[in-house]
Amino acid sequence: MNYRRSYFIFTCLVFGFAFLYVPILSMVFYSFNASKLVTVWDSANSPTLRWYASLLHNDEILDAAWISLKVAVINASGSVILGTLAGFGLARFTQFRGRFTLNAMTTAPLVMPEVITGLSLLLLFVALEQWIGWPAGRGLTTMTIAHMTFSMAYVTVVVQSRMATFDTTLEEAAMDLGALPIKVFFVITLPIIFPAILSGWLLAFTLSWDDLVISSFTSGPGSSTLPMVVFSKVRLGVSPEINVLATLTITVVTIMIVGAGLWMSRAAKLETAAD
Amino acid sequence: MKSLRALSRIGISGRGLVVSLPYLWLLLFFVVPFVIVLKISFSDIDLAIPPYKPLIEWVGKNSLAIRVNFNNYAFLFTDPLYIHAFLNSIKVAFISTLLCLLIGYPIAYGIARSTATTRNVLLLMVMLPFWTSLLLRVYAWIGLLKANGVINNILMNWLHVIHEPLTMLYTPFAMYVGIVYSYLPFMILPLYANLEKMDWQLLEAAEDLGCRPWQAFYKITLPLSRNGIQAGSMLVFIPAVGEFVIPALLGGPNALMIGRVLWDEFFSNRAWPVASAVAILLLILLVPFMMWYQNVQARESAGAR
Numbered sequence: 001m002n003y004r005r006s007y008f009i010f011t012c013l014v015f016g017f018a019f020l021y022v023p024i025l026s027m028v029f030y031s032f033n034a035s036k037l038v039t040v041w042d043s044a045n046s047p048t049l050r051w052y053a054s055l056l057h058n059d060e061i062l063d064a065a066w067i068s069l070k071v072a073v074i075n076a077s078g079s080v081i082l083g084t085l086a087g088f089g090l091a092r093f094t095q096f097r098g099r100f101t102l103n104a105m106t107t108a109p110l111v112m113p114e115v116i117t118g119l120s121l122l123l124l125f126v127a128l129e130q131w132i133g134w135p136a137g138r139g140l141t142t143m144t145i146a147h148m149t150f151s152m153a154y155v156t157v158v159v160q161s162r163m164a165t166f167d168t169t170l171e172e173a174a175m176d177l178g179a180l181p182i183k184v185f186f187v188i189t190l191p192i193i194f195p196a197i198l199s200g201w202l203l204a205f206t207l208s209w210d211d212l213v214i215s216s217f218t219s220g221p222g223s224s225t226l227p228m229v230v231f232s233k234v235r236l237g238v239s240p241e242i243n244v245l246a247t248l249t250i251t252v253v254t255i256m257i258v259g260a261g262l263w264m265s266r267a268a269k270l271e272t273a274a275d
Numbered sequence: 276m277k278s279l280r281a282l283s284r285i286g287i288s289g290r291g292l293v294v295s296l297p298y299l300w301l302l303l304f305f306v307v308p309f310v311i312v313l314k315i316s317f318s319d320i321d322l323a324i325p326p327y328k329p330l331i332e333w334v335g336k337n338s339l340a341i342r343v344n345f346n347n348y349a350f351l352f353t354d355p356l357y358i359h360a361f362l363n364s365i366k367v368a369f370i371s372t373l374l375c376l377l378i379g380y381p382i383a384y385g386i387a388r389s390t391a392t393t394r395n396v397l398l399l400m401v402m403l404p405f406w407t408s409l410l411l412r413v414y415a416w417i418g419l420l421k422a423n424g425v426i427n428n429i430l431m432n433w434l435h436v437i438h439e440p441l442t443m444l445y446t447p448f449a450m451y452v453g454i455v456y457s458y459l460p461f462m463i464l465p466l467y468a469n470l471e472k473m474d475w476q477l478l479e480a481a482e483d484l485g486c487r488p489w490q491a492f493y494k495i496t497l498p499l500s501r502n503g504i505q506a507g508s509m510l511v512f513i514p515a516v517g518e519f520v521i522p523a524l525l526g527g528p529n530a531l532m533i534g535r536v537l538w539d540e541f542f543s544n545r546a547w548p549v550a551s552a553v554a555i556l557l558l559i560l561l562v563p564f565m566m567w568y569q570n571v572q573a574r575e576s577a578g579a580r
Contacts, residue, residue: 012381020404023415026425039424086297093290098298105301107569113517115534116554119541120308126325127311149304210408213519227410234414234524246411253406261399
């Protein structure tokens with residue numbers, strides 16, 4: 001079967017990608033609409049940057065974005081450490097007590113419905129506060145711990161799958177030449193899996209930045225994140241400022257994805273050139 | 276030899292250190308919480324902070340009373356609302372998974388059979404929505420589906436096919452669209468990862484032997500991509516059963532999903548024990564699927580080596 005002639009697959013691709021992108025592009029398009037109704041085009045005054053200016057002066061959204069940023073950065077850094085350790089351990093140590101449990105504990109958060117994770121972590125924090133007095137109330141700390149718990153599972157998967165594909169002879173050679181395991185890890189393993197760690201960091205950052213449900217359960221008064229503010233606004237209907245926020249998010253993500261794509265294709269080219 | 280033995284000894288103790296940190300973290304913040312949820316699901320609702328009564332209490336000086344209360348579970352099974360919500364969630368998640376598979380399979384197949392450059396571009400295009408906030412993508416559908424939204428505008432003012440706006444937002448239809456839209460990348464990516472490893476010469480061989488393309492697909496491609504289909508379906512089905520955001524934003528007041536019931540019990544009614552009981556039942560329902568997913572993953576990675 002000649003793939004190029006398969007109109008069926010081609011049509012599916014076109015419609016599939018249209019389905020994925022029409023909603024995203026419509027948000028971008030209507031972010032320039034002057035009308036407060038968002039989807040009713042006000043041709044007299046549009047396109048306009050009016051809502052972009054108004055977003056920049058919306059303190060509620062800006063404060064929430066600042067909180068989200070703090071949580072996301074700490075979460076990403078913490079979960080990269082935990083996730084790399086777990087991914088490395090699972091990929092390299094094929095036999096240790098608790099391997100099965102660790103494997104299950106890093107797979108389950110990937111599919112666990114968020115309402116369950118959120119509720120269970122909140123109840124843990126409440127119980128801990130009763131028993132040992134820590135954490136005192138809910139806020140940034142509890143939210144960051146909660147985010148790290150599910151983010152590290154994603155980092156583990158990314159690191160583990162990278163570890164599974166790379167050549168162990170380099171590590172063995174270094175070991176034979178007398179390098180301590182810890183030195184081998186920092187000099188050989190870490191540089192090789194660095195791209196995986198970087199994408200794990202970005203993934204953990206994004207997961208935390210986007211999370212609504214688990215944050216709602218584990219945050220306290222005065223620590224509303226950006227998704228929580230967006231959710232309360234969106235529940236009441238459309239709002240032009242949310243379209244602007246979406247457009248800005250999409251722009252940043254697109255730049256990052258295209259950048260990563262170019263970087264990866266260049267790395268692949270270098271690799272084939274070296275062979 | 277002596278140093279080698281010393282090394283391996285360091286290696287072994289190092290191993291313990293490497294794994295124990297994430298292990299303890301997950302034990303404390305992922306496993307222990309479920310024990311607490313289980314405990315609270317058996318306690319009484321109380322008008323206090325926190326709003327439940329302790330399970331174990333000192334009664335008098337030397338006697339300890341343990342009160343296990345099954346009322347929350349009994350309540351869930353007697354009020355038809357909860358059973359309905361459970362069944363409806365399973366139905367919605369099942370249909371959504373099926374739709375994701377039907378839409379996602381041809382896309383994953385198309386990507387896997389493209390040239391290397393096109394393939395990378397298309398893959399990045401699948402991942403881009405996945406990196407953009409779910410909340411914002413669901414929000415986009417409000418703008419498309421509402422009474423004076425984009426779709427109604429096009430149908431009424433440009434194409435003139437309808438005169439009254441269609442009611443699409445806050446209906447089950449909107450909820451299905453939202454779930455399929457949000458979870459589609461989770462179906463496409465594992466399917467693609469699986470199809471990418473396919474040996475396409477098998478199809479050519481089948482065709483040389485007189486197989487029709489559809490027959491070849493049905494007899495070769497489909498069975499070989501079984502792991503991808505299962506992994507993708509679990510990645511859609513399990514979280515979709517407990518989905519909260521999409522039914523809350525697109526489904527309207529009648530969209531009874533169990534994730535939403537749990538949320539309302541917790542936030543609106545402050546009935547923490549009831550919410551805990553809902554969580555435990557939901558977990559019991561989903562654990563077999565999670566184990567299935569883990570099995571598929573283990574098979575996939577064993578096959579890759």
